[in-house]
Amino acid sequence: MRDGLVRDRVSSELDGVLCFEMEAAGLMNSFPCLVIRGISDYADSHKNKRWQGYAAATAAAFTKEILSIIPTEQVLRTRKITETTRRETLSRTVHSAIDNVDLMWLFTMLSVVDQEAHNATIPMLDPDDPQFWWIFRNPDFFVWDSARSSAVLWLSGPPDRNVHQISSYTMNKEQRADAESQKLILYLFCSTLAKRRSAHVDFIHTFLHQFASGLPDGEGASAIKKFLRALHKLVFRDGWQTLRFGERDTPRQSITALLQAPFTHQWTALHTSLSKSIQRELVVVIDGLDKVEVHKSDFLRGVCTMSILEERCKLLYSTRRERNALLV
DSSP states (O other), X not given: OOOHHHHHHHHHHTTSOOOOOOTTTTHHHHSOOOOOOOOOSOSSTTOOSTTHHHHHHHHHHHHHHHHHTSOHHHHHHSOOHHHHHHHHHHHHHHHHHHHTOOHHHHHTTSOXXXXXXXXXXXXXXXXXXXXXXXXXXXXXXXXXXXXXXSEEEEEEEOGGXXXXXXHXXXXXXXXXXXXXXXXXXXXXXXXXXXTOTTHHHHHHHHHHHHHHHTSOHHHHHHHHHHHHHHHHHHHTTTTGGGSOOOTTOOHHHHHHHHTTSOHHHHHHHHHHHHHHHOOSOEEEEEEOGXXXXXXHHHHHHHHHGGGGGGGGEEEEEEEEOSSOEEEO
16 A cells, blocks of 8 residues: 555445554455454555564564463464365365266265165055055045155054165156156165265265156256355365365265265265255155164164255155054
8 A cells, every 4th residue: 555545445445444554464364363464664666674673673663562461272273274274275175176076976986875676675565455555545545645745754664564675666666657757766775885984975876866867867966066155165174184085086986085074074065965956846765774784773864864855855764673653
């Protein structure tokens, strides 16, 4: 700032500011901090370096006084600028990778468990068979089955009730109706996850793959990017240091590292993607919740939060228990 007229105009436009800080301009955008500077000129045509030494000394003295009253432990907890600038650089690298993501190669990076192959192994059933009347003639099931949206059904029964066959039949029925109604069908048999240590992430990636695959190419890519952007936001707000990001990573390396984010972040990102991308009726069938053995309580908590989509979709949960229970 070397012009008195410009200085006075800017000052009046900004409610009478008294000083102009130049060297640290822009730093506050990525590293919120207190800038302490001494005044060495009048920000006009008489600007020179004569008083810069004095200004630096007064700034240093003031800084020393400030630091003398700040608790040591608070200083130790304060983020360093090197950490913050690295965070911003890595964040931009990952964000650029998301912008240029290719749907097909991203599909190869997801830890997807083949549900179609498993479904093909489940015997077909006859809904008129008396052994299935307990469900197909149940009024609660009828209400859920006839609903177009906004319905949740929790189905539970002992092993001899063949609950997995009912889940398979219901899902297949919805898929046959899909051709006419333009529904989106998401389904997962938890027995395919069983003892997998990555059950949470496998579930999320399988659903994400089914969801994006069921949409036209442009919409599918958009849904994937919404998931990745939501995940990016969560990761760089908390926990980015634990992931293997590099400033010179290729887009594929950046996305690979991002997909290693904690499953809690990935659950949230999946919900964000689904809730922002659903434009038509969605049917979700999740069978065998009791089959997952690793981090079961966390898994059930994550799956049950799918109910946040209740206004836009029908959800069917099923488990196998020692006694029959049907809950809506």
